[in-house]
Amino acid sequence: MTELGSIGKSVRRKEDYRFITGQGHYTDDINRPGQAHAYFLRSPHAFARIKSIDISAASAKPGVVAIYTGKDMAADKVGGLICGWTVKGKDGQPHKAPRHDAIAVECVRHVGDQVAVVIAETYAQAKDAAEAIEVDYEVLKPAIDLRDALKPGAPQVHADAPGNLCYDWDFGDKAATDAAFAKAAHVTRVELLNNRLSPNPMEPRSAVAEYDRGTDMTTVYVTSQNPHVLRLILCAFVFGLPEHKVRVVAPDVGGGFGSKIFNYPEETVAFWAARKLRRPVKWTSDRSEAFLTDAHGRDHYTIAHLAMDKDGKFLGLKVDTLANMGAYLSTFASAVPTYLYALLLAGQYTTPAIYAEVKAVFTNTAPVDAYRGAGRPEATYVVERIVEAAARELKLDPAELRRRNFIAADAFPYQTPVACVYDSGQYALTLSEAQKMIDYAGFPARKAASAKQGKLRGIGISCYIEACGIAPSAVVGSLGAGVGLWESAKIRFNPTGSVCVYTGSHSHGQGHETTFAQLVSDKLGVPIDQVEVVHGDTAQIPMGMGTYGSRSLAVGGSAISKAADKLIEKGKKIAAHLMEASPADVSYGNGVFSVAGTDKSVPMAAVAFTAYVPHNYPADLEPGFEETAFYDPANFTFPSGCHIAEVEIDPDTGITKIANWVAVDDFGNVINPMIVEGQVHGGIAQGVGQALLEGVVYDTESGQLLTGSFLDYTMPRADDLPSYNVAMTHTPCPHNPLGVKGCGEAGAIAAPAALMNAITDALGTEAIQMPATPLKVWQTIQSHKPALAAE
Amino acid sequence: MYEFNYHRPTSLAEASKLLAGAADGKFVAGGQTLLPTLKQRLAAPSDLIDLGGIAELQGIKVDGGSVSIGAGTRHGVVAKSAEVAKAIPALAKLAGGIGDAQVRNMGTIGGSLANNDPAADYPAAVLGLNATIHTNKRTIAADDYFKGMFETALEDGEIIVKVTFPIPKRAGYVKFPNPASRYVMVGAMVAETASGIRVAINGAAPCVFRHKEMEAALAKSFSADALKGIKTDPKTMNNDIHASAEYRAHLVGVIAKRAVLAAG
Numbered sequence A: 001m002t003e004l005g006s007i008g009k010s011v012r013r014k015e016d017y018r019f020i021t022g023q024g025h026y027t028d029d030i031n032r033p034g035q036a037h038a039y040f041l042r043s044p045h046a047f048a049r050i051k052s053i054d055i056s057a058a059s060a061k062p063g064v065v066a067i068y069t070g071k072d073m074a075a076d077k078v079g080g081l082i083c084g085w086t087v088k089g090k091d092g093q094p095h096k097a098p099r100h101d102a103i104a105v106e107c108v109r110h111v112g113d114q115v116a117v118v119i120a121e122t123y124a125q126a127k128d129a130a131e132a133i134e135v136d137y138e139v140l141k142p143a144i145d146l147r148d149a150l151k152p153g154a155p156q157v158h159a160d161a162p163g164n165l166c167y168d169w170d171f172g173d174k175a176a177t178d179a180a181f182a183k184a185a186h187v188t189r190v191e192l193l194n195n196r197l198s199p200n201p202m203e204p205r206s207a208v209a210e211y212d213r214g215t216d217m218t219t220v221y222v223t224s225q226n227p228h229v230l231r232l233i234l235c236a237f238v239f240g241l242p243e244h245k246v247r248v249v250a251p252d253v254g255g256g257f258g259s260k261i262f263n264y265p266e267e268t269v270a271f272w273a274a275r276k277l278r279r280p281v282k283w284t285s286d287r288s289e290a291f292l293t294d295a296h297g298r299d300h301y302t303i304a305h306l307a308m309d310k311d312g313k314f315l316g317l318k319v320d321t322l323a324n325m326g327a328y329l330s331t332f333a334s335a336v337p338t339y340l341y342a343l344l345l346a347g348q349y350t351t352p353a354i355y356a357e358v359k360a361v362f363t364n365t366a367p368v369d370a371y372r373g374a375g376r377p378e379a380t381y382v383v384e385r386i387v388e389a390a391a392r393e394l395k396l397d398p399a400e401l402r403r404r405n406f407i408a409a410d411a412f413p414y415q416t417p418v419a420c421v422y423d424s425g426q427y428a429l430t431l432s433e434a435q436k437m438i439d440y441a442g443f444p445a446r447k448a449a450s451a452k453q454g455k456l457r458g459i460g461i462s463c464y465i466e467a468c469g470i471a472p473s474a475v476v477g478s479l480g481a482g483v484g485l486w487e488s489a490k491i492r493f494n495p496t497g498s499v500c501v502y503t504g505s506h507s508h509g510q511g512h513e514t515t516f517a518q519l520v521s522d523k524l525g526v527p528i529d530q531v532e533v534v535h536g537d538t539a540q541i542p543m544g545m546g547t548y549g550s551r552s553l554a555v556g557g558s559a560i561s562k563a564a565d566k567l568i569e570k571g572k573k574i575a576a577h578l579m580e581a582s583p584a585d586v587s588y589g590n591g592v593f594s595v596a597g598t599d600k601s602v603p604m605a606a607v608a609f610t611a612y613v614p615h616n617y618p619a620d621l622e623p624g625f626e627e628t629a630f631y632d633p634a635n636f637t638f639p640s641g642c643h644i645a646e647v648e649i650d651p652d653t654g655i656t657k658i659a660n661w662v663a664v665d666d667f668g669n670v671i672n673p674m675i676v677e678g679q680v681h682g683g684i685a686q687g688v689g690q691a692l693l694e695g696v697v698y699d700t701e702s703g704q705l706l707t708g709s710f711l712d713y714t715m716p717r718a719d720d721l722p723s724y725n726v727a728m729t730h731t732p733c734p735h736n737p738l739g740v741k742g743c744g745e746a747g748a749i750a751a752p753a754a755l756m757n758a759i760t761d762a763l764g765t766e767a768i769q770m771p772a773t774p775l776k777v778w779q780t781i782q783s784h785k786p787a788l789a790a791e
Numbered sequence B: 001m002y003e004f005n006y007h008r009p010t011s012l013a014e015a016s017k018l019l020a021g022a023a024d025g026k027f028v029a030g031g032q033t034l035l036p037t038l039k040q041r042l043a044a045p046s047d048l049i050d051l052g053g054i055a056e057l058q059g060i061k062v063d064g065g066s067v068s069i070g071a072g073t074r075h076g077v078v079a080k081s082a083e084v085a086k087a088i089p090a091l092a093k094l095a096g097g098i099g100d101a102q103v104r105n106m107g108t109i110g111g112s113l114a115n116n117d118p119a120a121d122y123p124a125a126v127l128g129l130n131a132t133i134h135t136n137k138r139t140i141a142a143d144d145y146f147k148g149m150f151e152t153a154l155e156d157g158e159i160i161v162k163v164t165f166p167i168p169k170r171a172g173y174v175k176f177p178n179p180a181s182r183y184v185m186v187g188a189m190v191a192e193t194a195s196g197i198r199v200a201i202n203g204a205a206p207c208v209f210r211h212k213e214m215e216a217a218l219a220k221s222f223s224a225d226a227l228k229g230i231k232t233d234p235k236t237m238n239n240d241i242h243a244s245a246e247y248r249a250h251l252v253g254v255i256a257k258r259a260v261l262a263a264g
């Protein structure tokens, strides 16, 4: 890797200048001439039949351009929103995906569901007019609680999903798993709630749609993580329009965490209304709407059993999960608790038999879909909590129990019993590094010191596995995905030597403009400031698949690398011509083409210039210096790592203080360590948020959202978080050209189990669920009375 | 937010006149409570009368026995006042723990007391330190001022002008913040004053209240240990997703003890 200039260096982020100086261009910053503003009237009820809607008074309000209801969209034959991944249940039948209208037609199914849209000259006028719309509801009893929704007699969210069941799915070898349990010396059982989370990206969702009658082109600027897929859905499923007449632009996007992958009702309505009115239509969510309508994450209830032999060797794992889908099936909702979850249940271990059953359930709550980690945090939470609980039951050191069951470093590629073939990893190494960093051996003394102060101290390990760059397309297709999961890249040299990189990945906080520029700079010998990374505009970039699942570098970066290789190949021919040598004798490195054994060389910039000014040029070669590549990975890539959390609990208040946090992650090769560390920090923050602070709460009777603002939804603040001790090991991915894995979700995957293992260690009971708020910790202390005596 | 007329009077008399003349007028000080309410369209006053231009409402005065704070004084000013910190450190600490820097730079003591949010900080200071509230019409003793949840002794149109805190022998304030909002979930101001020991508990119940049993115990012995075994009835406590009534009742004991320790 000697030729690599900036790779591995913490280059400052190119994009930060505009972000830090307030010069980013977000969707809400975009204003089009003649634009009108949309405001949605939303359901105040969790479940109700719309008996009538009277818009007459509202229509007469100042500035109103139009008011539309679901019936108007239906009259225009606008399609419902789709779920792009079809999961087949145990019975072989596809999941139930009841119609999801962008504006409700007959029934509203969660608080915040769209009832009507008002389009007016100003946003305030639209809002004023919305108050004058009269809706007559027949209020129905809602199904809110996940478990209650499955009970006989529960209110039915959709007539065409009997029993509120979206699917009843299973995965793995049931017979082999049953046999494993039959011969077990010990079985550990855990009951786990994986709390529902609100994604809360800093930038709320927004869309500006406009229609150009002259060209028949519809353009929508939108807060999206994957503009091409959104265009595909809008064109092929919702509106029946040709894709060449639709342009989707996702400009600067202020965070997504998964919540901006999906096709949402509001942008769909803005798109439709702009065409109908022949006026640009803008909509921006406020924070209250974001709480009500951004797709939530997680929300699982799980009972798991782990079978072990007398030495603690894992024999089998059985997992039974209920997953809340909310009121409608969001774009990728069905895949999250199935293929992104059960396939990861082997964790880092050699467990030979695994069987998972998942029931997906409709409730009268906001839709639930992918959120940072999407399925994989839920899997890690199950595996790492049950392993820790098992160690306690067996009175074994949890680190030791893990070591007895790790997949060995020389066992890769490793076929798990749940379909995945792990590419590489050094699990024992990451664990022992983390143990060293946190002084694991010194923990009993620290615990005794805490006890002297009247505090409960605990330590918890989480050895996680992550699957990034979900692929290859043929495999995900066979599992029900409606799309391929490759990525595209185009690299265009400009005549004077600078470079534009067009990537199908989308950056909304990940720093692609820097990481990808480093990659291109390094491969093509162009200074970083001469590389422009372009993303997010379907009119500029080749068809791309967007950013989610920590796929951008492993898949998008690999596509860029392939395109760069093509340029180097072409460059060799041009350079050979210029140096009057045979292409076979030309070698390339560090931005220079040279002929072995001579002092002849041509720099990359001269080759690029020659390609555009081909006065002295190979006769059989096309002019121009631009290449496109598509990359479909051979496999997922599997980052892994070990996080250890140490906590101290004040039994008087129930407050948990994070005393120390170490993370040893293995993301394969690393291009920009600073950016990677930043991703780890952010991921841990969200994981700590899930374990200690955050949780969406609906009133189980009325279905009202009780955590509808930051007054009640506890977002982590800086002082809730510890100073992390972050380190890395590097086990390259063997099957992509960069040897990289993915780092975006790791922290959020690892952290909850580490923290809950530490808290349950301190409390001496497994009987506490996330978020471990001071209230819950105190209540657990009251009911379990942990011993405070020093050991 | 609905539209409203905006006024910025420079005297109390002018403010009163503007309010009397408005269809449905409302005073605004720092706006940290009122503006969020307006933004959510939960209130629709015809006129906002900004008290920020009235010089009389500004400023901090410390004389021999008391600290007097103008109603329009921002939390941040109180928090950073060297005079307050010297005279009643617990009061400066309390002000410095309200909301965040932006809130402290706008919010005022008068606005906080007029609002009387059960989860607000200042009510504990006023009740615990036995302060006097001066309005444009009269003076109101702390014990007569707090009437219930968001309810005070203020009459319609009455303006708080200043609050006078007698300097206590010692006082300590400790707040257990709500994890989400960081308002008070349970707080305690414990003070030894000229008129005896006072323990004001905020955040826990619908309105700030004096914990008489604790006061009696501390009068015998001003120590955290003196509060041991004193129970607070959960039936009188608030109950929400962040804290059950039982938990709040328990925290009252814990936080009061810590306030005693903080008082030194």
Ligand SMILES: Cc1cc2nc3c(=O)[nH]c(=O)nc-3n(C[C@H](O)[C@H](O)[C@H](O)COP(=O)(O)OP(=O)(O)OC[C@H]3O[C@@H](n4cnc5c(N)ncnc54)[C@H](O)[C@@H]3O)c2cc1C
Pocket (backbone or CB within 6 Å): B026, B027, B028, B029, B030, B031, B032, B033, B034, B035, B036, B051, B071, B072, B097, B098, B099, B100, B103, B106, B107, B108, B109, B110, B111, B112, B114, B115, B117, B119, B120, B121, B122, B158, B159, B160, B161, B181, B182, B183, B184
């Ligand atoms: C994010 C956030 C966090 C917060 N955290 C806390 C916290 O931790 N602890 C806490 O105690 N508070 C907290 N607050 C509330 C804050 O302290 C407010 O500033 C305070 O409650 C109201 O003061 P104000 O000057 O902003 O009043 P305004 O919002 O302007 O007015 C509030 C009410 O008081 C009336 N009023 C104002 N001045 C007078 C006067 N002189 N005489 C009579 N009536 C008057 C107004 O008419 C109105 O009805 C927080 C607020 C926010 C936005």
